[in-house]
Amino acid sequence: MNEITDNQDNLSKQIGRLVSQCLKANKYAAEDPEVSLMQARKAAEAICLQIFSQEIGSPGKLMLNDLIGQLGGKKVLPRRIMLPLSTIQSYGNYGSHHQDDCFEVDSEFVIPCLSALKQVLEWYFLKYLDTEIPNDIKGFIKSSRQSTYSEYRLDKNAGTNLKPVQEKDFSVSSPTSRHLPIDALTLNKNSLNLMCPCDLTLAYKANQMTSVFLGSEAIPFELYEQWRIKNPQILVCLIAPDNEVLGYFDVFPLKDIFLEDFIEGRLGEDELKPEYILSPDESIFSCQLYLGGIAVKSPNTFVGSRNAAILLWDFCII
Amino acid sequence: MLYALGSTIEGDELLRRFNFTVLSSENERADKHNFYALPFTSSLLDEYLSLLQDWSGICDISWHLRS
Numbered sequence: 435m436n437e438i439t440d441n442q443d444n445l446s447k448q449i450g451r452l453v454s455q456c457l458k459a460n461k462y463a464a465e466d467p468e469v470s471l472m473q474a475r476k477a478a479e480a481i482c483l484q485i486f487s488q489e490i491g492s493p494g495k496l497m498l499n500d501l502i503g504q505l506g507g508k509k510v511l512p513r514r515i516m517l518p519l520s521t522i523q524s525y526g527n528y529g530s531h532h533q534d535d536c537f538e539v540d541s542e543f544v545i546p547c548l549s550a551l552k553q554v555l556e557w558y559f560l561k562y563l564d565t566e567i568p569n570d571i572k573g574f575i576k577s578s579r580q581s582t583y584s585e586y587r588l589d590k591n592a593g594t595n596l597k598p599v600q601e602k603d604f605s606v607s608s609p610t611s612r613h614l615p616i617d618a619l620t621l622n623k624n625s626l627n628l629m630c631p632c633d634l635t636l637a638y639k640a641n642q643m644t645s646v647f648l649g650s651e652a653i654p655f656e657l658y659e660q661w662r663i664k665n666p667q668i669l670v671c672l673i674a675p676d677n678e679v680l681g682y683f684d685v686f687p688l689k690d691i692f693l694e695d696f697i698e699g700r701l702g703e704d705e706l707k708p709e710y711i712l713s714p715d716e717s718i719f720s721c722q723l724y725l726g727g728i729a730v731k732s733p734n735t736f737v738g739s740r741n742a743a744i745l746l747w748d749f750c751i752i
Numbered sequence: 753m754l755y756a757l758g759s760t761i762e763g764d765e766l767l768r769r770f771n772f773t774v775l776s777s778e779n780e781r782a783d784k785h786n787f788y789a790l791p792f793t794s795s796l797l798d799e800y801l802s803l804l805q806d807w808s809g810i811c812d813i814s815w816h817l818r819s
């Protein structure tokens with residue numbers, strides 16, 4: 435449990451720093467383009483380090499180039515994302531080191547780098563983490579490359595300093611928001627639902643999830659439905675906005691007559707009959723509860739781990 | 753008392769991490785799974801809650817919280 439919490443905290447902090455780096459990359463595109471390139475490179479490095487730690491192990495002192503190469507080699511990064519990452523790395527290196535050509539980096543020069551960063555961020559949040567883009571950088575990511583370029587050109591033609599048109603959308607994250615848990619940054623309020631009692635469809639989906647883990651040992655849905663008719667409150671499902679069941683747990687208030695044989699091992703769970711389950715009214719003062727199961731989709735992913743933490747939390751507050 | 757059956761390796765690990773103890777072992781049971789128990793109290797649940805992140809900001813709960 436501590437491990438889950440620690441992982442959540444670490445990722446939360448990493449996302450907070452990443453958001454801050456992206457905001458700075460955008461903010462300094464006009465004021466100090468070389469700083470913008472360095473911040474974009476830092477953001478790319480942060481993403482690669484997080485993915486590397488999650489998928490492969492400790493990255494040690496690997497440089498960004500090696501991180502991209504190894505993640506690509508392990509097929510963790512799709513080729514279409516390796517390309518913009520390499521672009522960011524090249525631009526970042528250019529902005530960080532002395533160049534003999536005396537070319538002055540300006541705001542137009544950084545546009546390809548920021549466009550590449552947007553592609554990487556979109557993939558990272560929507561595909562890799564399977565979550566929403568943090569509100570603070572939504573505007574930055576959703577502004578298209580063409581419109582960003584046009585906005586800079588328009589400003590330049592007007593003879594003013596180059597500034598992002600929607601600067602208010604990219605304001606530097608407050609210190610508080612950097613310490614928010616990841617889901618406060620990436621999920622809207624109440625975007626998930628913990629449902630109890632559940633309807634037939636949700637119960638069926640939860641039962642199907644169990645079959646994935648237990649195979650032939652899973653309780654047949656027909657029997658489970660009999661249990662649920664006796665006490666509709668046994669099942670709690672974690673539901674996504676599109677009604678997908680992300681996970682569940684079920685708890686049974688059992689009668690002593692079954693429990694004694696169950697504890698001794700003479701009876702198994704599949705021999706539980708509806709009459710051995712207390713109804714909601716009967717179970718108010720029950721002190722004997724059986725935790726039937728807890729399961730989440732994709733348990734080895736960040737999202738699966740988060741959903742497991744949500745279910746454990748919910749179990750403790752009911 | 754809260755009871756649970758360790759039907760998978762992951763389930764066994766999770767129950768042990770929550771300090772469940774084995775009441776009857778897989779060797780002596782017809783279903784060949786360890787059977788666990790945990791004497792749960794309000795203070796124990798509060799202790800666990802203090803270790804878990806509060807997800808109420810992103811989860812809508814369809815029933816009342818315990819008082």
